[in-house]
Amino acid sequence: MAKRVLVVDDAIFMRNMIKDIFASGGFDVVGEAANGLEAVEKYRELRPDLTTMDIVMPFKSGIEATREILKQDASAVVIMCSALGQESLVMEAIEAGAADFIVKPFRAEDVLAVVKKVLGEA
Amino acid sequence: MGAPVRHVVFLLQKERYALPLAAVREVVVPPGRFTRVPRVPPAVSGVMNLRGRVVTVLCLRRLLALPDGGQPGEKIVLLDRGRRDLGLLVTDVEGIESLDRVSAAPGRQSSTVSGIARLKGLAVTVLDPDGVDAAVAALF
Amino acid sequence: MTIDMSKYLGLFVSEATEHLEALGRDLVALEREGEAGAIDSMFRHAHSVKGMAASMGFEPVARLAHRVEDLVDAVRAAPDRLDRELVDVLLAASDTLMAQVRDVARGSAPQEAHALLEQLSARLRDVTGRAPLPTRVARTVVHLQAAASADAHARPREEVEPVRRAPSRWALKFRVAPACQVPGVRAFLVHRRLAALGEVSELRPALEDLKAGRIPDGLVSLRLETSSSEEAIRTSLRNVPEVELEVLKAVEAPPPAAPVQDAGRAAEAEPGRTVKVRTEHLDYFLDAVGELMLATARIREVGKALPEGMRPPLEEGVYRLHALVKDLHDKVMTVRMTPLSVITDRLPRAARDIARKRGREVDLVITGADIELDRAILDVLADPLLHLLRNCIDHGIESPEERQAARKAPRGRVSVSVRRQRDRVVLELEDDGRGMDAAGLKAAAVARGSLSAEAAARLSDREALLLCCLPGVSTARDVSDISGRGVGMDAVKRSVEGVGGTLEIDSEPGRGTRFTLRLPLTVAVVQLLLVAVGDEVYGLPIAKVVGAVEADLAVLSRSRETALLPHGTGLLPVHPLAGLVGMEEATVGGVRPFVVVEAESGKVALAVDRLLGQEEVVLKALSRPLDRVPGLSGVTILGSGRPVFILDVPRLLAA
Numbered sequence: 001m002a003k004r005v006l007v008v009d010d011a012i013f014m015r016n017m018i019k020d021i022f023a024s025g026g027f028d029v030v031g032e033a034a035n036g037l038e039a040v041e042k043y044r045e046l047r048p049d050l051t052t053m054d055i056v057m058p059f060k061s062g063i064e065a066t067r068e069i070l071k072q073d074a075s076a077v078v079i080m081c082s083a084l085g086q087e088s089l090v091m092e093a094i095e096a097g098a099a100d101f102i103v104k105p106f107r108a109e110d111v112l113a114v115v116k117k118v119l120g121e122a
Numbered sequence: 123m124g125a126p127v128r129h130v131v132f133l134l135q136k137e138r139y140a141l142p143l144a145a146v147r148e149v150v151v152p153p154g155r156f157t158r159v160p161r162v163p164p165a166v167s168g169v170m171n172l173r174g175r176v177v178t179v180l181c182l183r184r185l186l187a188l189p190d191g192g193q194p195g196e197k198i199v200l201l202d203r204g205r206r207d208l209g210l211l212v213t214d215v216e217g218i219e220s221l222d223r224v225s226a227a228p229g230r231q232s233s234t235v236s237g238i239a240r241l242k243g244l245a246v247t248v249l250d251p252d253g254v255d256a257a258v259a260a261l262f
Numbered sequence: 263m264t265i266d267m268s269k270y271l272g273l274f275v276s277e278a279t280e281h282l283e284a285l286g287r288d289l290v291a292l293e294r295e296g297e298a299g300a301i302d303s304m305f306r307h308a309h310s311v312k313g314m315a316a317s318m319g320f321e322p323v324a325r326l327a328h329r330v331e332d333l334v335d336a337v338r339a340a341p342d343r344l345d346r347e348l349v350d351v352l353l354a355a356s357d358t359l360m361a362q363v364r365d366v367a368r369g370s371a372p373q374e375a376h377a378l379l380e381q382l383s384a385r386l387r388d389v390t391g392r393a394p395l396p397t398r399v400a401r402t403v404v405h406l407q408a409a410a411s412a413d414a415h416a417r418p419r420e421e422v423e424p425v426r427r428a429p430s431r432w433a434l435k436f437r438v439a440p441a442c443q444v445p446g447v448r449a450f451l452v453h454r455r456l457a458a459l460g461e462v463s464e465l466r467p468a469l470e471d472l473k474a475g476r477i478p479d480g481l482v483s484l485r486l487e488t489s490s491s492e493e494a495i496r497t498s499l500r501n502v503p504e505v506e507l508e509v510l511k512a513v514e515a516p517p518p519a520a521p522v523q524d525a526g527r528a529a530e531a532e533p534g535r536t537v538k539v540r541t542e543h544l545d546y547f548l549d550a551v552g553e554l555m556l557a558t559a560r561i562r563e564v565g566k567a568l569p570e571g572m573r574p575p576l577e578e579g580v581y582r583l584h585a586l587v588k589d590l591h592d593k594v595m596t597v598r599m600t601p602l603s604v605i606t607d608r609l610p611r612a613a614r615d616i617a618r619k620r621g622r623e624v625d626l627v628i629t630g631a632d633i634e635l636d637r638a639i640l641d642v643l644a645d646p647l648l649h650l651l652r653n654c655i656d657h658g659i660e661s662p663e664e665r666q667a668a669r670k671a672p673r674g675r676v677s678v679s680v681r682r683q684r685d686r687v688v689l690e691l692e693d694d695g696r697g698m699d700a701a702g703l704k705a706a707a708v709a710r711g712s713l714s715a716e717a718a719a720r721l722s723d724r725e726a727l728l729l730c731c732l733p734g735v736s737t738a739r740d741v742s743d744i745s746g747r748g749v750g751m752d753a754v755k756r757s758v759e760g761v762g763g764t765l766e767i768d769s770e771p772g773r774g775t776r777f778t779l780r781l782p783l784t785v786a787v788v789q790l791l792l793v794a795v796g797d798e799v800y801g802l803p804i805a806k807v808v809g810a811v812e813a814d815l816a817v818l819s820r821s822r823e824t825a826l827l828p829h830g831t832g833l834l835p836v837h838p839l840a841g842l843v844g845m846e847e848a849t850v851g852g853v854r855p856f857v858v859v860e861a862e863s864g865k866v867a868l869a870v871d872r873l874l875g876q877e878e879v880v881l882k883a884l885s886r887p888l889d890r891v892p893g894l895s896g897v898t899i900l901g902s903g904r905p906v907f908i909l910d911v912p913r914l915l916a917a
Binding site: 155157158159160161162169170171173174175176178207208258259261262 | 549550552553797798799842843844845882885886887888890891892893894897899903904905906907909914917
């Protein structure tokens with residue numbers, strides 16, 4: 001059964017791109033969220049196998065959202081979407097419990113490699 | 123006769139002055155205007171924003187009680203770390219030169235002047251950073 | 263060839279200072295509670311200072327520390343010999359050591375403390391019946407290693423924590439793939455995974471370097487002490503991309519006395535890894551982040567001039583930039599947070615000294631000192647707090663006889679309690695002494711001409727207590743007493759308000775006095791009313807502004823030279839702000855704005871040229887020499903990059 005993914009990013013462009021990457025890798029994108037608040041709610045509702053999380057978002061940052069999601073579900077796998085120059089934020093997210101990270105600009109094969117490794121499929 | 127020491131050489135009106143390089147942090151161009159400081163002597167030009175720090179700038183000519191030769195201040199010499207929020211407005215900065223042999227200044231003995239040196243045959247008045255600092259403190 | 267020791271000087275000064283401060287605290291605790299544990303700790307501190315000073319070649323420091331160490335050791339063997347005089351001598355020695363360290367910090371040679379050494383030797387002979395041994399000091403310049411090993415010796419073995427079930431120790435080496443874009447984050451992730459399994463030590467490169475991505479060849483090595491199995495360690499790294507585990511092997515149990523950097527109670531209370539950062543770096547970060555915020559605001563302004571279609575991408579970028587900078591700002595502020603204990607730790611010693619000098623008996627109780635505040639606020643608060651404490655003991659607490667006559671316990675009590683209240687920190691300093699005399703304060707203020715008799719009559723008792731913050735108003739009964747309640751209270755109030763806090767005083771005659779300081783957690787973001795006078799802009803704290811009125815100065819009635827502005831049911835004296843800040847007063851007539859502000863003895867109206875509106879700004883403390891200018895309470899930098907002074911109107915009026 002295909003792994004279920006929740007994609008969180010405040011830019012539609014990014015969400016679409018990430019969705020396409022997952023689709024090409026045989027994943028099932030089951031939901032999207034445009035900010036941290038929505039992300040926490042969608043997570044509760046969908047319980048995905050994997051969540052990709054943008055860091056800088058309105059209302060609630062990706063770090064906060066990650067912290068809350070892990071509070072709900074300690075086994076949640078959250079992968080941070082970061083850019084070069086956000087190293088300290090990513091480390092903060094890791095401290096909050098994020099499982100791993102990917103670095104923009106995204107290349108499909110890199111993203112899928114990381115995701116599969118994290119999920120123990122590689 | 124000591125080893126040569128690097129100095130920042132600058133002009134005050136038409137006279138040459140120097141401060142030990144070790145006492146100088148950097149040289150900057152003054153902003154369009156200073157924010158004036160209420161109720162301080164005229165030797166205090168005002169304060170400026172230098173990368174988020176508020177730096178107090180003094181007109182060095184007035185601080186040393188020298189006559190006005192009509193030349194505007196083109197550069198600010200910022201003093202070193204311990205006094206890092208102090209800048210001295212000078213006419214222009216000529217460069218960094220090694221000065222050896224600083225001898226007592228005849229008739230110019232004061233706490234702000236440490237002596238006279240020769241640079242390419244011309245006299246340079248070498249200032250004492252601690253003396254300058256004390257002169258500034260005395261204004262407040 | 264000699265090794266330049268100067269590079270260790272900073273470390274010597276900061277560590278020796280820490281040890282000596284701790285020594286002083288221990289002495290006071292020892293005397294107060296007779297706590298035996300304090301003696302061991304004192305011995306370690308003295309020993310460490312001796313070792314460090316000897317290695318640095320600072321003979322007078324080493325000798326004095328050695329003598330202290332000997333005496334403490336002697337007392338350890340004969341606790342009954344400990345008395346007040348002995349504590350006094352030891353305190354004097356720790357003060358002198360501190361002064362010597364300060365000399366060293368200033369670059370001058372420490373002075374030999376002959377008289378004190380003699381006193382210590384005499385006490386030592388007294389207790390042990392033998393003379394002190396000579397102190398060995400490095401004649402040549404040696405590597406600081408010597409100090410470190412001396413330090414390790416000073417730590418008694420029994421301090422090593424007993425191990426419940428010996429976990430195994432592993433040597434690990436992993437490599438971050440060269441293609442990894444952010445090796446620092448990658449390595450940090452691995453570090454965190456491993457740290458979750460047990461204790462990581464001997465991390466190479468060090469964590470700070472690792473996080474910054476300074477990882478030569480991508481190789482990271484460390485020791486891991488864990489009760490997890492080898493398989494569990496492997497599993498925890500198996501699903502981490504871009505990382506290869508190169509070495510995982512079991513190693514010997516750790517040596518019994520692993521060298522630890524810090525000893526003492528700080529380390530016990532806080533096992534987390536910390537690094538020391540020079541405070542000036544922190545200041546620089548804060549300034550730099552402030553500048554980033556300004557720059558972001560400017561880009562946003564420029565963006566508004568772009569054609570409609572081009573704005574969204576820029577706005578998105580600016581939005582992200584803003585969010586990042588905001589995050590960074592929060593981080594910097596977090597790093598600057600410092601526990602209040604930094605300034606309250608010296609209070610017990612001060613209380614003891616003041617009480618002894620005044621023949622009082624006082625217990626000082628401090629609670630909540632672990633609460634954190636911005637370092638800048640702590641810096642400002644240190645002196646006022648000491649002053650309030652002195653006030654309480656000097657003037658609040660009665661002599662033991664007086665207290666007994668009033669049917670109180672002979673020992674007075676001063677408590678300092680700190681607590682968080684929403685976004686503020688509340689610090690209360692309370693004594694159980696004689697209390698303050700509201701009526702006396704009113705009379706004193708009227709006598710000094712600070713207040714009219716009518717105005718005084720209208721004040722409630724609580725308001726009247728604050729009159730002690732007017733310069734020169736005091737109720738100290740003792741005329742010979744030069745440090746009456748009033749002296750310095752104006753400075754206390756000004757300091758507290760300068761960081762955006764408030765001061766309240768409650769007092770009940772015969773029962774005691776309470777000073778309540780409400781402080782912001784971080785450097786105040788203050789609301790200002792910006793006003794223009796000529797070409798200059800000044801900020802007035804909104805908290806002090808009552809309102810703004812427009813009027814024509816020429817038609818106002820006058821009392822002697824002062825114009826009077828009708829306001830409410832009364833008339834307020836008008837002060838042209840231009841004159842107060844030492845500028846030429848403009849002679850332009852017509853209607854102009856007046857800002858009504860609260861001053862020490864009532865409201866006044868400031869004549870200004872224009873009102874520019876309200877702005878929320880980050881307050882900066884005044885650096886030298888601006889802190890000497892009367893009438894300024896701070897400075898800020900506006901969005902335009904222009905520095906603007908924040909005026910302290912009462913002080914401006916008084917100056």
